[in-house]
Amino acid sequence: MFDGGLLSIGELARASGLPVSALRFYDGARLLVPAQVDPRSGYRRYGPDQVAAARLVARLRRVGMPLADMRLLLAARHDRRLVGALVAEHLARLEAGLADARRELEHVVSETDPAVTTFRVTPADLRRALAAVTFALPSGTGTHAVPSAAEDSGVLDAVLFDVAADRLTLVATDRYRLAVSSVPVTGRTGPNGRLCVPRAELPRLAALTGDHLDGRIDGEVMRLGELQLAAQPGEYPDYQQVTASIGGQRIPTDGERLRELLSAGPLRTVPECAGPVAALGVDAAGTLAVLDADDGGLLAAVNRDFLLDALAAAPAGQLVLDFAGPSHPLAIRDPDDPTTYSILMPVRLP
16 A cells, blocks of 8 residues: 555545544645545545654644644744744643633533532632631630630531632631621522531631632532532521621720720629620720729720720721610621721620
8 A cells, every 4th residue: 555656535534543524624725735636537636745744643632733833833843933833822721721611511510410509709808807717716726715615616617618609708606706707609509508627628728829719619618719618517506587687886996096995994803704704885085995893884895805805806997886775795897898897795884
């Protein structure tokens, strides 16, 4: 067959791995033109030197290279630099196409499986939310350790990720204090989703970079960017029941001034509280103050150290304190970001 004579289209097909139909197509496209065509029968004949070119076309066809690029590469196949550029360009197209296909197929899975939630968040928003809530984790992430209830010691050693509507809400609590930070998400599909991320995974989450992170919650597993995280076992407390109880009298204050008041003001000792207690109220001038034992006008009594932790996590400058009464939680808010706040459980004074 390779004795210097011409090859039939079937012989070239067997030698190159290209189907006969493809050889006919590439003839019409002027990519692999036969050396000879019988004017009466239309039979195509190819030269032995066309076997290498046909094999090259077969390789390019298998990887889906566009016809125009195949023509360029075939014409310049002895120019290593140009061939390398064409191959690199096609590889980039394939990689981009694979990434698009992976995203589309993930949407297919999430849309056919109603238990799967997908979303997209920016790493900067995620880091900001983590920084705003982790101080409220139990036993030592803030300035002051907190003993957690035995039944909570597992599930509370985690940050709750709660995806609903177009927001991702992060929650941390030790049942004495609670911190909430909500950031926007895009591309949300599936139902609302939630998962408790163990404390040990939080540094890896905070280290994620890029323009955005694709998230997916599927049962007890969450994938966020390149990380796959298993849920912390247990049933997380209903934080929304607590947040629904805040509100009432709103008092603006400067965070630094409040820290000074807490450092200088009178403190109380309550047996049921692990730290010193600050009784917050308004003084005779109508301004926020830490009250003495016999003062009236009590708004709320809270663990002073927990309040200092909350102030350290809050942005500098103006804050708003929400008081619903001495028996209700105290909320500390950033007036410019109502979706990020801390809540302290009240301490009952003797």
